[in-house]
Amino acid sequence: xxxxxxxxxxxxxxxxxxxxxxxxxxxxxxxxxxxxxxxxxxxxxxxxxxxxxxxxxxxxxxxxxxxxxxxxxxxxxxxxxxxxxxxxxxxxxxxxxxxxxxxxxxxxxxxxxxxxxxx
Numbered sequence: 001x002x003x004x005x006x007x008x009x010x011x012x013x014x015x016x017x018x019x020x021x022x023x024x025x026x027x028x029x030x031x032x033x034x035x036x037x038x039x040x041x042x043x044x045x046x047x048x049x050x051x052x053x054x055x056x057x058x059x060x061x062x063x064x065x066x067x068x069x070x071x072x073x074x075x076x077x078x079x080x081x082x083x084x085x086x087x088x089x090x091x092x093x094x095x096x097x098x099x100x101x102x103x104x105x106x107x108x109x110x111x112x113x114x115x116x117x118x119x
Contacts, residue, residue, distance in 0.1 A: 008068065009041055009054070011068050012054050012068070012072065012073050013028070013041075015072055015073055016029060016030060016036060017033070025038065027050070028073070029093065030072075030074045030075045030089070031089075032091065032101075033092045033093050034078055034089060034091040035050050035093050035097070036050050036052035036073060037051075043076070047077065048091065048098045048099070049076075049098070050098070051075070052074060052075050052076055053073075053074055054071050054072070054074070055071070055072055055074040055080065056070055056071060057071070059080075075089070075098070077089075077090050078091050
């Protein structure tokens with residue numbers, strides 16, 4: 001895991017989703033709606049915890065740059081894995097806990113929601 005300065009960590013934290021009614025200084029969500037906790041940065045030991053890391057949106061190896069615009073907060077179990085075609089994150093939230101995503105169910109519900117919105 002790459003070392004980032006406290007300033008960069010704080011700036012990336014600010015990019016995470018704020019949830020109304022929840023203290024955004026402590027808890028936010030990543031782009032897969034998984035809960036992350038500010039003081040659990042780089043905590044990658046407990047499955048379904050609130051641990052998070054900083055991920056490059058476009059990896060440096062693919063021509064990405066190390067600027068704040070190319071960084072995002074991500075639940076550690078949702079980090080992109082090289083050589084995979086991940087359609088969705090592995091972890092999302094259900095109420096106030098993190099849960100593993102069943103990708104087939106998620107794809108089906110997204111398709112149903114899209115169909116309903118088109119009517």
